[in-house]
Amino acid sequence: MSTLKAVRGTRDLLPPETALWNRVEATARAIFARYGFGEIRTPIFEDTQLFVRGVGEETDVVSKEMYTWEDRARAQSEKAQSLTLRPENTAGVVRAYIEHKLGDTGMLQKLFYIGPQFRRERPQRGRYRQFWQIGAEVLGPVPSGAESALRDAEVLEMLATLLDELGIPRASEANGNTGWKLWLNSVGSSTDRPRYINALKSALEPLKGALCVDCQRRAETNPLRVLDCKVPEDQETINNLPKIADFLDEASTEHFAQVRSVLDACGVPYVIDPRLVRGLDYYTRTTFEFTSASGLGTQNALLGGGRYDGLSEMLGGPKAPGIGFAIGEDRLILTLQALAESSGNALNSDKLDAYIAPMGIAQNAAALALAKELRAAGLSVEVGEGSFRLKKSFEFADTLARRIVILGEDEVSTGILTVKTFATGEQTKVPHADLAAALARS
């Protein structure tokens, strides 16, 4: 019989790697709490229309990459419905904001999420069909200050803090620019963008024959996507195309200037990238991406985000300007692993406090009782069982724990235990009453 495997583009995350995922998520949760964010968990599948209307019918994500199916009615009272596995979480969060009338509180909503997303992309390193995002959204009615450039800068400063705390260095000459880099742009308001797209279309008309086939098509269907082209021969032409900065109205120009000045004041470095227009239709004004050259190859966008001042209205809700981001957690993990490898620091060095080794089956009960007692005292403990040979127990315990506690007949009867510390090779006798304290020592 053929064996079954995880579906192409999906993968199992196993220990010890999952310890790193948990550490990343714990760091993110701690930072979200410090910045006043609360957690939101939206369903993994939604009405297909949410993404068609929110993310945009013409985007690659919606037109090519969604997992969509017709969900059959189970009863006469139900209608068949087109459902889609969420390819991203911003549309779901804004739908929940509208559905639960969060805007009626008048307060700014700061929401974060951690969870899987699904896109039928061509799998490669850092690009999967099920991948994880750690994301956040800040939105609310206009009087809550949701439109303020300070909110954009706060989100970006929080991201810089998160990457710093995770130990990902900022790009510098010293690290050969392998650290993180923030690329920033403004795509203007919903009225600026169509003016720019028209100008781009006109500028591309006489030039497109010289561009790659993909760009020739994009010039017709979605001229903004020409700016994402990576074909080396096209770059000079594309760099000379009109820039969106020249099409921003006064309010958008001022907003972008304020974002930059707050970032300067908080010491968050950034590079202006006039070509950063992003692949989802809801963006207005500030757009950004953080890249990392460590461990990611061509999929070097660690995270992306921006402002979406019209999304709530596009989904039939009240005016609720907002800004947010999503980190590709898989890519963050790849970056951390690559950094650990290049610095020679082990990532998964967290060993248990103790391994308890009963010397015979007769000591099994005492071993489990001792493990229970030590675990209740807050120690991390693994327990062997009495059919193990001593040498094998030692080798096994060494890979798992910092110390081994030997439990033979003598130890059980006297209550004096033999403890060996692997790092030093030191072996000592410890009275039962002192054991927890002795094992807690580093």
Ligand code: HAM
């Ligand atoms: P996005 O740029 O489509 O934005 O995705 C954000 C991040 O998710 C990317 O930078 C990348 O790290 C990761 N990512 C995307 N696709 C894949 C994949 N197939 N495999 C692995 N990682 C992937 C959004 O999703 C927006 N919702 C972000 C946002 C929030 N904008 C405003 N608020």
